[in-house]
Amino acid sequence: MASRKEMDIVATRLPTQAWQHALIALGDAPAAAAVVARALDLLTSRYAHAIKDDFPRLFYRIFLQLLRRRQFCRDTSRLPARLLAALIPRSEAQRPPHPLELLTVAAPGDDGDWPRQGAHRAALVAALQLLPRTERQAFLLLDGGALDAADAAFACGCSRRALQRRRNRALRTLMAIFAAKGAAFADEAQAIACLVPALPVPDSGQAAALAAAFDASLARLASRRRKPQKASARVAGWALRHPHQQGGLLLALLLALAGGVIVLGRSAPAPDPSATDIHLLAGDAAIDQLLDPHFDEARHE
Amino acid sequence: MSDWRRRYRLAACAMLIAAASAHARPPEAPDWEQLDAQQQRVLAPLSTEWNRFSPVHKQQLLALVPRIEQLSPVEKQRVSARLRQWADLSEEQRAEARRRWLQLQSLPAGQRQQLLTRLKMRRQALNPTPNGGQE
Numbered sequence: 001m002a003s004r005k006e007m008d009i010v011a012t013r014l015p016t017q018a019w020q021h022a023l024i025a026l027g028d029a030p031a032a033a034a035v036v037a038r039a040l041d042l043l044t045s046r047y048a049h050a051i052k053d054d055f056p057r058l059f060y061r062i063f064l065q066l067l068r069r070r071q072f073c074r075d076t077s078r079l080p081a082r083l084l085a086a087l088i089p090r091s092e093a094q095r096p097p098h099p100l101e102l103l104t105v106a107a108p109g110d111d112g113d114w115p116r117q118g119a120h121r122a123a124l125v126a127a128l129q130l131l132p133r134t135e136r137q138a139f140l141l142l143d144g145g146a147l148d149a150a151d152a153a154f155a156c157g158c159s160r161r162a163l164q165r166r167r168n169r170a171l172r173t174l175m176a177i178f179a180a181k182g183a184a185f186a187d188e189a190q191a192i193a194c195l196v197p198a199l200p201v202p203d204s205g206q207a208a209a210l211a212a213a214f215d216a217s218l219a220r221l222a223s224r225r226r227k228p229q230k231a232s233a234r235v236a237g238w239a240l241r242h243p244h245q246q247g248g249l250l251l252a253l254l255l256a257l258a259g260g261v262i263v264l265g266r267s268a269p270a271p272d273p274s275a276t277d278i279h280l281l282a283g284d285a286a287i288d289q290l291l292d293p294h295f296d297e298a299r300h301e
Numbered sequence: 302m303s304d305w306r307r308r309y310r311l312a313a314c315a316m317l318i319a320a321a322s323a324h325a326r327p328p329e330a331p332d333w334e335q336l337d338a339q340q341q342r343v344l345a346p347l348s349t350e351w352n353r354f355s356p357v358h359k360q361q362l363l364a365l366v367p368r369i370e371q372l373s374p375v376e377k378q379r380v381s382a383r384l385r386q387w388a389d390l391s392e393e394q395r396a397e398a399r400r401r402w403l404q405l406q407s408l409p410a411g412q413r414q415q416l417l418t419r420l421k422m423r424r425q426a427l428n429p430t431p432n433g434g435q436e
Contacts, residue, residue: 273399274364280402281365281383282376287390289420290398290405298419299404 013146014056015040015210018063020199021140024128025067026074033206035070039063040217047237048221055221056147058240060155064137071133099126105181108194115198120183124198127177131170138166139174143196157243330356331363343369346385354388362388 015036022032039062047058103123108114115121128136134156141152142163153160175191178184185191202210239246280290292298333351336344343366344351354362369380390398405413 274361274368276399276402277361277387277395278365278368278372278380280399281380281387282372283379283402285402285405285417287383287386287398288424289417290401291390291394292420292424294423295401295420298416298423301419 012211013144014059015214016202016207017140017144017146018060019202019206019210020144021137022067023200024125024136024140025071027129029206031070033209035066036063036210037213039066040213042066044217044220046233047240055218057151057154060147060151061157061240061243064155099123100177100181103181105178105183107183108185108190114194121198121200123178123181124195125200127174130177131173135166135170135173138163139170142167143192154243157247330359339370340366344384346381347388350388358388
């Protein structure tokens, strides 16, 4: 799928983009690095047999699944505290301001310095955190540059068209937010040219650690690629490589289950036989009449 | 993560085993002497044969008791008269009778009455006894 050169480009961009993605989603640099490292580890240790020449998209798929799980765990662990906090009445004055309320954003100029200013970077992160998860994901994947559109759609488990639609919506929302802050972009091209370079970048130490983790996983992959021993590993590999079929299979299973329930419901006997029995015994039809061998014949006369 | 998976699997297995054991538990089969006064009164036509019934059959008959109590005196009399015959039927015959009764209920009242009359006349023609084998 990818040439050696393309693979090298991807290898430099991929961990950084994943780290950016995790940082915006989790808001914590060490946690972001840990998710990236865990995804690399999982990919090479559990799904080594599933990888052919599609490492980047398989990596990103696992990474997104892990990220979603991590966010869910974080939100769940914070839920009791948030519920308790909601019980305490607070005045508007006590509410901490949103970063976007405090940050000052300048209008984009021609010098190309706009993305490098810290306030703009912080404002972009705050604005991205306001977006729905799927739209943020689409923006980061399609404009991040590490994956092409097909691979990005595969990683998200949706169609290219759906991904493009989400990304357009995300971009329009970001443009509206920045316009409200006084930084109106002339068009989408200018917005992308300003916003994408303004995404947070790992410092040199973090970048080196990410690159090392990526290289190590590639090396491990080369030495450990083998056929899966267990059927469950083969199934997991298939599910990883076929996100769309996985959804179809799930839908088919659900339909089959619903069909089974309907068929069973139709063929099942009366829910409470004693209710039927008592009406039968107390009714005007004698048991002999009901068991008459000519009953069906008489019914059709 | 694998720990959580293992715990989920263990919990699922435990639930399956509990459900299977609950499902597999044989139904209680009280003897005639173990029935309370109300049950004995309602099921009196079956007193001599009660102890030879299968546990499932006993449970089916016991399930009728509270429902019989709610019937009108005429209906109670009908049930009492038919209970012995009902208890002597095989499970297949009871299922067939239930199926036909449901078919009968799906007919309009007029057609239902016509069908019962037709069956009665046919039976009288085949077996000309004074009562025609009504009960």
